[in-house]
Amino acid sequence: MDERYNRVTAEFDPPFGLVDLDAFDANAADLVRRASGKPIRVASKSLRCRALIERVLKKPGFRGVMCYTLREALWLHEKGVSDDLLAAYPTADRGALRELATRPEALEAITLMADSADHLNFIDRVLGDGHPEIRICVELDTSWEPARRIHIGTWRSPLRTPEDVAMFAELVVKRPGFRLTGLMGYEGQIAGLGDNPANKIRGVALRVIQRRSAEELWRRRTAAVGRITDLSPLEFVNGGGTGSLESTAADPSVTELAAGSGLVGPLLFDAYRRFRPRPALLYALPVVRRPAPGIATLFSGGYIASGTGTKDRLPRPFLPTGLSLTSTEGAGEVQTPVRGAAADRLSVGNRVWMRHAKAGELAERLTTYYLVDSDDAVTAVPTYRGEQQCFG
Ligand SMILES: Cc1ncc(COP(=O)(O)O)c(C=O)c1O
Numbered sequence: 001m002d003e004r005y006n007r008v009t010a011e012f013d014p015p016f017g018l019v020d021l022d023a024f025d026a027n028a029a030d031l032v033r034r035a036s037g038k039p040i041r042v043a044s045k046s047l048r049c050r051a052l053i054e055r056v057l058k059k060p061g062f063r064g065v066m067c068y069t070l071r072e073a074l075w076l077h078e079k080g081v082s083d084d085l086l087a088a089y090p091t092a093d094r095g096a097l098r099e100l101a102t103r104p105e106a107l108e109a110i111t112l113m114a115d116s117a118d119h120l121n122f123i124d125r126v127l128g129d130g131h132p133e134i135r136i137c138v139e140l141d142t143s144w145e146p147a148r149r150i151h152i153g154t155w156r157s158p159l160r161t162p163e164d165v166a167m168f169a170e171l172v173v174k175r176p177g178f179r180l181t182g183l184m185g186y187e188g189q190i191a192g193l194g195d196n197p198a199n200k201i202r203g204v205a206l207r208v209i210q211r212r213s214a215e216e217l218w219r220r221r222t223a224a225v226g227r228i229t230d231l232s233p234l235e236f237v238n239g240g241g242t243g244s245l246e247s248t249a250a251d252p253s254v255t256e257l258a259a260g261s262g263l264v265g266p267l268l269f270d271a272y273r274r275f276r277p278r279p280a281l282l283y284a285l286p287v288v289r290r291p292a293p294g295i296a297t298l299f300s301g302g303y304i305a306s307g308t309g310t311k312d313r314l315p316r317p318f319l320p321t322g323l324s325l326t327s328t329e330g331a332g333e334v335q336t337p338v339r340g341a342a343a344d345r346l347s348v349g350n351r352v353w354m355r356h357a358k359a360g361e362l363a364e365r366l367t368t369y370y371l372v373d374s375d376d377a378v379t380a381v382p383t384y385r386g387e388q389q390c391f392g
Contacts, residue, residue: 002319002353005282008376014284014351015300017362017369017383019052023278024263025059031262032061034245034275039063039256041086041238044072046260048363051371051381053081056263066238066258070096072384072391073110074103083109086137086238088184088258090119094126100134101127111135111181115157115168120175131177137238138169140185140224144213152209153189162220166227173232183228184238185221186258187248189213191241194271207273214247222253243272261359267316268305268357281369282318283362284351285336295326296343298352301336303365305357312357319353320345364390 005018031040042056045068053076056062064084067073070093073085083105090113091097100106114120114136123134141160143153159165165183172180190210197203225237237255240248242262248254261269265277289297305313315331317323323340325331338352346352356362363369367386371379384391 002351004376005284005319005353005372006351008372008378009284009370012370014286015366017281017283017366018353019264019369019371020278020280020282021371021373023265023280024052024055027263027265027277027280028056028059028062030275030277031242031245031259032059034249035061035257035259036246036249038249038254040245041066041084041256041258042263043088043241043258043260044068044076044360046242046264046359048360048384049369049381050076050079050081050384050387051379052263052369057082063256066260069093069391070100070110070112072389074099074106075389077103077106077109085110086182086184087112088137088186089113090115092122097123097126101132104132107132107134111137113137113139113184114172115139115141115159117168117171120172120178124177127177133177133179135181136172136178137182137184137236138165138172138180138228140165140183140221142185142187142189142217142221142239144189144209144216146212146216152213153187156186162223162227165224166231169228169231180228180232180234182234182236182238183225185217185224186241187213187217187239187244188241190247191244193243194268195243196271196273198271210247214244214251218251218253221251225253242269242277243274246274264359266305266357266359267355268312269359279318279355281359281362282353282355283366284353287346287348287350287352288335290343290347291337294341294343295337295339296323296346296350296352297335297337299336300332300334301354302331302333303354303356303362304331305361307358315354315356317352318355323352 041064070087070091139157141157239254242259264281285298288299320342322342323338363383
């Protein structure tokens, strides 16, 4: 495989990203299969490349974009990528809000996330009295709290019970300048935590937790949706992520799912039992030194994934096989030594193909991805960074 990737990209100088479109399309088809007929909103943070978002949106089974900032949603709308954009994290970006208020078509296309009166107050303060109607999606806290002071999940929305949700939804419905359109709940403790980690005991515990959390969430989410729809009809109820498509799709109160990482197949998504995406996004680093037998040193490469700061956030050499990072240097700012028998077959100017731990963050380091199709045709496309876009 690395011979093929090396051959088709021979004229380009690494570092660069490569997307194997066969793998990407197969991953997309598998997400659609796992979604059991519910449409999937594309989580753009996990792609950060317009050409890839557009490619997925053309496929049956995908509908709309889950953006990570309002500014990004405004940009994607201006570029004509979609007219169904959910900015899935509350915004405190005054400039972006002011821009939204001046673009009538964007106002119809973009939905903002809110979970408290503070969010509505902020928007009112920025836009002033009589501002145009802003579409609002209410976020439900999906974490699992099996006992007092035990919180399993992310810290996102304070709206936990169906009553909390109903009270806030009523506030939105009654408040001039806002329109309630959706409900979202992302069960990170199921979707974002691989249930097949290296530690087998942890795996057993995780699977029990995830099953019980999913059952509890189905009941709570269904009740919350019931309470809101008594007040106002909802356009969508969004839930889940790559790791939870099966259980989220099985919840009848959910009308659409979200996924992004599963298209790319980063390292963290090797740790699931239910599915195994193909590694579709790789990056090439050049060999620049051979400091000792069994070691090749690559240029740059310290693309560490966000989150817990643990070892699983490191990238890993993928091809040629049999290489690993060193424990003393890891993946470095200006160089990344890799160790293994295959290193002895590498010389200056050869490449090593790496995998990132997460799906979208590589696009913050690289400006170009080369898309390789099954006929070995190569198309260069810019990442968000390559289009001079940086949304945080
Ligand atoms: C709100 C929300 N939905 C869905 C997802 C799932 O994204 P992915 O499929 O890339 O894991 C995430 C990931 O963080 C998220 O924050």
